[in-house]
Structure formats: C-alpha cells, structure tokens
Amino acid sequence: IGDNCRIEAGARVGAYTVLGTDVVVKADAVLERSVCHDHVYVGRGVRMRGTTIGGSADLRAHARFEEGAVVGDECFVGEHAVVNGGVKIYPFKAVEADAVVNSSIVWESRAARRLFGSRGIRGLANVDITAEVAVRAAMAYGTSLKRGSVVTTSRDTSRAARALKRAVIAGLNLAGANVEDVELATVPLTRFQVRNGESRGGITVRLAPNDPDSVELRFFDADGRDIDESAQRRIERLLSREDYRRAFAGDIGDIVFPPRSIEFYTAALEDAVDHARLQARQFKVVLDYSSGAASIVMPSVLAKLNAEVFAINPYASTPHSAEVDAREHEARLSELVRASASHLGAVISPDGEAIRLIDDTGHVLTDTEALLALVCLVAETIEHAHIALPVSVTRVAERLANERGAEVVWTKRSDAHLMEVASKGQVAFAGTARGCFIWPDFLPAYDATATLAKLLDLLAATGRALSSVVDALPRVHIVHETVPTPWERKGQVMRELVERATEHDLLLIDGVKVLRPDGWALVLPDPEEALTHVWAEADGDSTARQLAQEYARRIRQIIR
Template identity: 45%
Template sequence: MKAVIMAGGEGTRLRPLTATAPKPMLPIGNAPMLEHIITLLKKHGFDEVIITVAFMANAIRTYFGDGSEFGIRISYSNEDSPLGTAGSVGNCRELLESTFMVISGDVLTDIDLGALLEFHQSNKATATIGLKSMENPLEFGIVTTNDDGTVGRFLEKPTWGQVFSDTINTGIYVLEPEIFSYMPVGKALDFSQDVFPRLLEDSIPIHAMVCEGYWEDVGTLEAYLNAHKDILDHRVDLEILGFMVDKGVYFGDGTEVHPTALLEGPIIIGDNCRIGPEAKIRPYSVIGSNSRISKHAEVDRSVIHENVYIGEGSIIRGTIVGKSCDLRRSVHTEDGVVLGSDCYVGDGAQLFSKVKIYPSKTVQSGATVLTSIVWESKGTRSVFSSNGVSGIANVDIGPELALRLAMAFGSNLKPGARISTARDSSRAARMLKRALMVGLNAVGIDVADLEVAPIPALRFHVRNTSSKGGLAVVLDPDDPESVVIRFIDENGIDLDEASQRKIERGLAREDFRNVLASELGELDFPARNTEFYAQSLLEQAEIGRIRDRNFKFVVDYGFGVSSHIFPSVLSKLGGDVLGINPFSSTKRIVESDQSANMSRLSELVVTSRSEFGIGIDSVGEKIILVDNTGRILSGFESQVIFCRLVAEANPSAQISVPIGSPKALRNAVTRFGGTLHFTKRSTSGLMEAASPATRGRDLVAGVEGNFIFPNFLPGYDGCAALVQLLSLLAVTNRTLAEVVGEIEPIRVIHDSVITPWESKGIVMRILLDGIGDQETTLIDGIYAETNSSWYLVAPDPVEPITHIWVESDSEIEGVSILSSLRERIAVIVNDSSGLRLR
C-alpha cells in the first residue's frame, strides 16, 4: 500500500524556526514531525511512501534518503512551482496505480489509519476524508456530512457566523486513481476548494469518517509548544525517544546528568546531553541532542533543539531555542520567546515575552530586547577577543573554525613560510591544534610543532628561529570550559589589531589560498626547544647571587605545562623550594578552585616558614604573589613590587605600565630615578610597548600579574617573572616582606556600567566635553588627574560595558568620584534622546 506525504509547505507561521528548515523537519520530541508520520504509516501497513517536496527539499531528501534506514521505501516528487494540496499529489499520478492515502507531513497525530482505509474500502468509495471534532474549528476547513455518511458541504477557515459544524478536515484522504481525471496536469489545485466540489457537482459521493485519536496541526509557535506538552502528558500515542529513568523523565543515549541537578518530569533529554551541577530542568521541557545545560541554569516549559549551549545561571522559560544557539551566562527569556538557529545571546541579556530572534543574529551582552530582531544583528561579535580567539571548546570553537582560522592566517603569509605551534595537555587543545596545523599545511605553510609547551616557550622559539609566527591552543585560565587560540607574530608578541582584522576579513570571505598538492606545507617537530628556552632563561638570572641568598619559597605550578620545564631551572638556582601541583593535568585544572588553590598556597607559605609563595597560571604567563605572612597580594601590589625592584636595581630603568596605575607605583619608580611610560591596558598595547620597535624598556608591568621582560622575551612569562624576582631581591639585598612593608597605600577602586555598543561613542564624547580644565590623557580611554585623585573611563573592547577606575588620597572622595561618574554614564545611556547633555 502506498501513501503520499505532502511536505512542501514553508510554515510561515512558525518562523523564525522555519527560516532555515522546512516545517515537516521541525523536531517534535527530538524527531522531525515527518518522521513521526512515516512511523505511523509503517505501523498501519504502508510499505511505500512518496514525499512531495518544494521548500528546502534537500533537507528532507538528505535526512530520509531512500527510506531503508526507516524500514520503508521512499521516493520524492518535486514541485518546481507551488501546486497546492491536490496539484502536488496529481504530480505523482504515474506512481499511484491503485488505492492510496494522502496525509500531511507537518501534523502530529495517532489516528487509526487502518480503520480509515477499511472504511473507504467497505464503501467502495472514490474518495474518503478523515474528519476530527474540534472545539475551535476557525483555523480549519469545516465539513458537514449527510445521513448516509457522505460529505454535504465544505467551507475553508470560516468565521464564527459561518460555523455550521465542529468536524474539520484533517487533510487525511484515501483516494482511488480515478480522481486524477479531476486534476489537470501541472495546475495548482486544492482538494477542498477545487477537486472535491467538482466530484460533488458530478454526483460522485465523497465519504467521510470521524476519526478517533489525537490530531493537531502544528501550525503556530503556540501549537508547537502545546504539542510537546501533549506528548509528555501521553495524550498522543507516540513513541518517546530514549529510556525512562524515573517517572516521566526520559534520557537519550550518552546523556550525563550531574548528581546535584534537579530533574522534574515530565521531560525529555536527548542523546549525548550534559546537565551541569545544580541545573534545573522543569516539567514540560524537551532538550535536544548534544546540548549542554550549565551549572545553576534553569529550563522551564521550553523546547531546546539540538547542539544548544545554555550558560551558567541562565533562566529559560516558555521558550523555543533553535538548533546550534549559544546562550551565555545569566541570560533570561520569558514566555513566548523564540530563537531561530545559530543565534548568540551574550551574558546577562534579557529577552522579553513574545520576542522573536531570527537565525544567525547576535544579542549583545547586557541587552534588554523588547522587540523582535529580524534583519539587523543588534551588535556583532568580532572573532578576536583581547587575548586571541576564545570560546567554549566544541561550542564556539570547533575543528571547522580552527581549520578556517589557520587557512586565513596562513593565506596572509608567503607560501613556504614556517609557523610554530604548541598546546597545553588538554584533549580540546590537542584536537584544535591538529586542525590548525592541517589548515596551515593546506595553504602551503610549513609547521614546526612543539607539541606540549607553555606559551612563553613558543614565543621564544618563534623569536629565535626562522618562524614567521606562532599558534598556541590552551585552556582559558579563567574558564577551563573554554579554550584560547593565541596568534603570535614573528617577533614573539601577540598579533596586532591590523593583522587580526586581515584574518577576520579572510575568514568572512573564505578568501583562502589554493595550492597544488606538491606545494602543501611540511610538518616537523623541533628538538630540545624547551632546553634552549630554559638555558636562555638562566642566562638572564644572577645565578651566583641567587645561590648565595639560598631562598626558601613555595611554587604552585597550577597543573600547567610550566611544570615540564621549570623544576630543572630552579634546581640550578639552589635554595629550598616546595613545589605543589607539579604536573600537567587537564582534569585537575577543570576541577580545581582557584581561590582554594591560593588558600592552600598561602597556608603552605606560613607553615613552611617560607619567604614568599608564587602561583603560576596553567598557561605559564601570569603569576600571583603571597608574602611571608600568607597574605595574597593584589595585582596592583605585585605591579608596584616589580617596578620598585627594577628601578632600585637599575636607577636609569625604563618601565612601561598601563594608564591608570596606582600613585604608589609612580612614587616608587621616580624615587629611584627610573622613568615611567604609560601605555594601553590591553594585551596588545602592553606587548607593543615591549616590542623591538620600542627599544630600551627594562620592564612592562601589567596589573593582573602579567609581566614582560623585553630583554628576554617580549611577552608575558610567569617563569621569567619568578627568575627575575629572585635576581632582583638578590641584587638589592631585600626580602619580599621588606618591599611589601614599604608600599604606600593603594586606593584604586573599580566599577563598570552596562553600555550598549551604539552608546559607547556618545558616552565618551559627552564625558570628554564635560571635563573642563582638568588635565587629561587619551592613551586608552579618558584619564583625568588632580593633585589628590585621578580617574580613568574606558569602554570595554569586547563587552558592552564602560569601565571606571578611581584613586584618591581620601577613600570618601574616591567613592564619591566613582559614584558621580557611574551615575553620569547611566544618565547618558538612558537618556531617551541618546544625545542630550545633562
């Protein structure tokens, strides 16, 4: 027995979900609606189906193929132009030589098709219509029947004044081939409006049967959500994919749920999902395959399609989220919100009721969205962040993106150029680095792979060999779920913004170089690079004086790759060193708590009676200092300590620091005759100050434990920072405790104000216009200074926020300045005119 499934509709009322997928392919309970129809037909003995396709036909053909995977034969009939319900079936007439059934591919039903077929055959009918009683028939075609069960009248989508029956046309028909004589070839026709009325005019009876069971035309977004509720309430006889692990709770294969997560049935969670700690999946929620619900997130009465990421603390209520969407931390959505596929919603964004976000749109962090986003993007994301290309592994950054990034990077270099690569010990970094190397080779770039190595060792290799740059893949020290791809130029510093934009343009245009097979890049593995790096690091140290001092300190390697190199360096410097977390372990990095690690380091410094402790981050770039009392020093304090020691050891020292550094630092450097230079706060700004073009710098000191010693390497290096600290303390014959005790009070305070991207320029202009006679510096944002205080206002380059830093001799005055600036920025942002100066 054959059946025709009509699957050519666009489903305009279901947009934005149907903007990138045909309506029959929308998932219901994690399987396409059309798959449920095929399953129903197979259940009732149909062994061959013909699917009529038009809109996005390839999506249907690709998924179902010839039907062998589904245990049924499938063929396709394509509509080159819209033919209507009857016209599309008439297009298949050559394949329909006997009784056949017609059914829509975009409904949800469990109607007994066998009973309808039997009814048709017992009446020897030409046409039989399946009817259904509905409480509200306004959206459907109404049918009345005569006493003998034949159709008396049709009316398509009536008003209440035209309602004369509650039985509607389900669009399920059993037909005989004779009906094709009423269907001209190639003409657009509708069964209810064109074909069936003509049969009645010719006195050919049309039989109708009121069918029992569930039937729902999933034609609206509200009906789409209700259909899922009906499935979970078992109002429709439908096989739910997965297995029931608790009452009303269904899991797919490979799904993992944290023991502290709360699951309240009825719910469905698809294959290979991850539900994080203390996440909440509330009743009537459906989670698509390969989706991740982060810790403390909540999903309530929502349908989440496949490959979706829901960030930490987000609350998703009464919402439909299309496939491959990325919702970051603390996103809130209200009832009726719908996101099309491939949307990005930034941290803290709020989407109000009934908002629709069309596919591939970006909602910026902190945004409040009151109206639908259809055409505009509402804020675009650049590929590069402040430290490279960063994002959640296999969510934001997968092997496809890594491959294309490398091809874009390599296409800007001459064929045959050499790029060095390195990674940390994580599996995510290993996977992505391999994709990067393939991309480089594909555009004719040779690769020197250092395998597992800290970023400073990669910088050293690039700077001291013929490499034209480097690529490193590491876990983000601030978020172990994320990875960072670092791009390094031939001088060993991070790629400048102009070069980053070239890569972004090439990526967007897919403007990659094509090379012949004989021109593909080579791959080699340089030997002993880490040994050369360690030897060069020791050459920068005052080894004799360090040994004489016989330092006693604690080092926390943070389970990073610095532990592969640094113990051998310290062994040549003498002293008493206690190393903790002295091996690389991705699992331990992910599971460990930074504050707990620092507390342990602090405790060990005190109990071992060490002079100080130092923590090196997992990628080997930044440090945290602990004094002999176990106090964890702030980034500002560490900055002052290094600048003071460098100036004391070398009275003619040239030191660069970011604008907005504390007064104590300036006083310490000038006291010993050093010269201070101010630079941007960004990574690229600090490394530019350390580049070969800016000669003569002895130190570039950031405020986050990020130090650069340009005479050794023009990039952050935690190991070099420790070696230099030992050298400086030895040369000046000081202890860290003494230096800490002499630091002037640091009263820098910080805050930020949410500022939409389109308001950032207005905020800075109005603030600058209102400064008056204050002395200002515009290196990075607006820096203004008086005798007793200074403040810095700077827009964040990545997030929609404006930063404020203030320092004053009086704590009360500092808080007052900060509050005044914060309120002024808020007024500018919230001003209804957007421009009026208050």
C-alpha cells in the same frame, strides 16, 4: 500579506513574497521571493531575496539576507549584519551588528561581529570552536603569511586542545605554511620559540582560564607578541570572504618537531640573571604549578639557579588544572611557606603567564602589591629605568618609580600594546595589575617563570626580603565600575566626556582619563561587550567610590 501588517512608504515587497500576521516592514526595505512568518520586524533598509524568516524574528536596519538563507523563530539579527546564501540560523540565536555569517548557526548561541577578543578566538569547545572553525582560522592566518612561512604551534594538556591543534596544523599546511610543533608547552615557551627560531608567527590552543568547557586559539606575530588589531582584521576579512590560499599538492606544508626547545629557553633565561649571585643566595621557594605545563619548564630553570624548591601539583594534568581553587591553593601555599621557613612562594597559572606571590611571612600579595613591589625593586636596582604600565594602574606606581629615579611610560590596557611598547628596547620592566609581568631583556611578553627568576635576582641584588618591600608600600584606593552601554552610543559617551572635562587635564592614551586634584577617573569602552568601564583612584576608598559613581552617573545621563 496577512492581517495587521504595517508596510511603510518606500518599502518594496516583490513578487512571490509572503508576509504573516502582524509583520512590520520599515521604509526602504526590499523583500523579494521571501517568506516572513508571524510577528516579524523588518528594519529600515533590510534586503532579502529567497529567504525564509521564522516567527517573531527581529531584523534590524540594513541587514542583508542572501538567496537560500533561513532564520529561525525569535532570532535577532543586528544592524548591517550579512547572512550569506544557504546559511541556516536555528531558533533563539543572536547575530551581532556588522557580523558576516558564512556558516549555519546550530549549537552556538550567537554570531559575533568580531571573531577576535582580548585573548584571541574563544568559545565552547566543539560547539563554538569546532574542528571546522579551527581549520578555517588557521587557513586564514596561513594565507596572511607568505607561502612557505614557518608557524610554531603548541597546546596544553587537555584533549580538546590536542584535537583542535591537529585541526590548526592541517589548516596551516593546506594554506602552504610549514609547522614547527613544540607540542605540550607553556605560552611563554611558545613565544620564545617563535621569536628565536625561523617562525613568522605562532598559534597556541588551550583551555580558557576559569572555564574548562571553553578553548582559546591565540595568535602570535614573528616577535612572539600577540598579533595587533590590523592583523586580526586581516584574518577576519579572509574568513568572512572565505578567501583562503589553497596550496597545490606539492606545496602543502610540512611538520617538524624542534628539539631542545626547553633547553634553549632555560639557557637564555639563565643568561638574563646574575647566575653567581643567585647561586650564592640559595633561595628556598614553595611553588604551586597548578597542574599546568609550567611543571615541565620551571624545574630545569630553578635547578640551575641553585634554588631549593618544594613543589605542589607538579604534574601536568587537565582535570586538576581545570579544578584549581585559587583561594584554597594560596592558603595552603601560605602555610607551607611559613612552615618551611622559605623565602617566598608562588602560584603559577596553568598557561605559565600569570603568577601570584606569597612573601616570607606567608602574606598572599594582591596583584597590585606584587606590581608595586616589582616596580620598587626594578627602580632601586636599574639606574634610570623605564617602566611600562597600563593607564588603569595606580598612580602610586609612578610616584614610587620617580622617587627611585625611574620613569613610567603609560600604555593602553591591551596586552598587544603593552608588549609592543615593552619590545622597543628602552623598557626594563612592564606589568599589569593582573599578575602578568614582562621582562623585555629576555622576552617582551608575559612570563611567570621569568618573573620568578628575575624576582629572586632582584632580591639577591638588594639583599632584601620580599616582606620588607611589601610592608613599605602605601595603600592603594582604586574602585572599578561598569555601565551597560549600547555599541552605537560608545563613541558619543567618549566625545561628550572629553567636551565636558575642560576644567581638568586629560590623558587620552586609551579611553578618557581625567586627572583631578583629588585623584583620577578613567572611562574606557569595553572592546568585546556592550559595557563602559570606569576606574577611579583617590586618597580613600569612599572618595574613590564617589568619583567612580560620579562618572558612571554621567555616562547614564548621556545614553538615557
């Protein structure tokens, strides 16, 4: 035991354990046959056996280290984390609280307590998301399904996605699942194939939006929706235990390539709109495909709707889609809409889910304006329509819908929950303030191609121009702030805000939404980061900002 060590009462330092200088061992910690270098902090209740800990490491309460684990210099290991035997954590890495580490952390910067984020599994290509990670994730997903189930796979144009999708297919086959590979496809087309084929789920591999160095593995259920939290937990549990189903040689899954998937998708979308009405209107549209896979799907759709299309970036190309400058593309498209006297323009995201609209005057709609315009058109066209919206969307949407005889159904902010609500049969339209919209009569998931087709159908039905709808919209005043919040204090923040808001009505669908005479404020903890979000809406920007700052200040007081 070195100089200036502090070992609290109740701690147990066993035989063959070595402690360097300035090591702190808190109460109830147990160290057996382990080596801790200088300046290590060992938290309360930590368990380690046959472990080597580098200098200046910070090991928080109740972390556990199995035989043969090695933790490098200046690493951080959070509370209740588990580092399994033989794992090596290289210097300057962080392991989040409650994380279970089964493999060495060499290139990655951290080990997360949760594998899934809001858009599936995401990380740097070939660093965080390696072929080994892709195989294990696919095997865990295949294990969660029945033996012999069919899983649909797809990818975007990138080489990283192409390589990792092959690893995903291998993992599914080795777990006894058959694969239906649609190869290069948009996310909506993949969902459609899952929903209308024999698949029990799907996985798509793509570059992450706005980050060409990162990839995403996105998982779908049998209805083509994002898998829910219980399915995510099941996959994470199988991964942490490495409890995969390993098929015998004769039971390894097969790979098939379904024919005519785009043709079936096009035919279904054509049936979801008034084909004759659209053909008679003869819309002229300017489209920017953002060099994504939508350029493979949309031309056949628009051709059957008798639309005249001016296409920009019409070829699927990873370098071009990765270098997309949204503002530059929108400005260029706006000029083309005006110059060609087109009815509207649209920028399609590379994955085919999000859309940015430009009206016939060349005005680039904000995502909120696009949502409100679609709410108005749906409510005017469909009697007693039900419209699903996340709780963070402006209340103006509810007022506009109610004035036109429609009803708003409020949902959680998560994509999975919005898709679940949209799929229940009563909802005519669902959307977000992020440019993603759902048309449940066609597909209960985000689809930019369906949004464009449905928008043209609604404009044909009402005989209106998009600019006339946008010009009639009221102004919206919403402010968004974030407050850094430790993970362990998030529950306390929510609880105390509910207790203090006795004088106002509350909406507790997702987070705490306080309804006040001068507006509303929504406080919602971030599911992936140590943050709490605050949204506030009022009659003016300054009032909304004051309301958001008031609740941000309350959060800081609670966690202080």
